[in-house]
Amino acid sequence: MPSVKLWYSPGACSLAPHMLLNEIGQDFEAIRVPIREGAHLTEAFTRLNPKKRLPVLALDDEVITELPAITLAISQLAPQHHLMGGTPLAQARVLEWLNWLSGTVHGQAYGSLWRPQRFTDDETLYPAITAKGRQTVADCYAMIDAKLTSPHAVGDGLTAADAFLYVLYRWGVGIGLDMRGTYANFTRFAENLAHRPSLQRAIATEGLAPLEPYPI
Ligand SMILES: N[C@@H](CCC(=O)N[C@@H](CS)C(=O)NCC(=O)O)C(=O)O
Structure with a gap:
């Protein structure tokens, strides 16, 4: 090891x-x-x-x-x-999620919202880029919500896609989206994942406040 x-x-x-x-x-x-x-x-x-x-x-x-x-x-x-998927198809699905979450949701949507300076040197354009970033986050979360109809993003076990999705759920709460009111599937998914000791320990080590009162 x-x-x-x-x-x-x-x-x-x-x-x-x-x-x-x-x-x-x-x-x-x-x-x-x-x-x-x-x-x-x-x-x-x-x-x-x-x-x-x-x-x-x-x-x-x-x-x-x-x-x-x-x-x-x-x-x-x-x-x-099998954190990257247990079958060849599941591996492709996990990669499909990770690529989109990294490139579009994180890099493009949150990048625009939190780091408009990455997209232009013209500071007068920052508010427009930030607003577009917030809208893209909301659009992406609607897509995520439609796809998350079961406890795991891929198959019936935990994968890296689930872990990244949980982080994005927290960020949604952090930027003031009404996650519970707007994204019911995503919320159920995050609440389910929040029971895992591996996640609870990481949250405690990082010194993060629990998101909301999860029904444990
Ligand atoms: N493409 C990178 C992106 C990593 C990234 O942007 N991480 C953020 C934290 S979530 C960061 O380090 N941000 C520093 C900054 O924006 O200055 C990856 O997938 O690991």
Whole structure:
């Protein structure tokens, strides 16, 4: 077994691999890099990941970035958990989710909402980009809600897609969307996932407040 390290920022998308490492019972070192405090912009962190983004996973000296690659690496540590899908079709479905969640929902929608400066140098355009980002989040969440008619995004077991979706549910609450009122399937899904000890432990380690009173 390699020595495993995960660099995370509290409540960021790194919560997904954090949960998955707990899920497979992997020993690992969790290293806190709070984005809010600019800790991802230090020289030391930039040397580790020149993209200045979280999460980062290290397996011994091998540094892996990008959430879908990181969840694949975690899945390969414990293939019996099928975190990237248990059949060839399920693997394609998990990748389909992760690609869309990373590229469109995270990179494009939340990128526009939270980081309009990535899309233009013209500050007068920031409000329009931010507004479009918020609308794209809502559109994407409607699609997610329509697809999440069962407890897991793919098949009948936990996959990396579930973990990432849970993070996005939290972000929806964080940006003030009426998640419970608007996205009933997504809410049921998140409440169901919130019972998992692996997620509860990651939330406690990251020092996050529970979202809402879950019916435990
Ligand atoms: N494509 C990257 C995106 C990672 C990313 O943007 N992470 C956010 C946290 S959720 C981040 O590090 N943000 C730092 C910033 O915006 O400066 C991935 O999938 O891992």
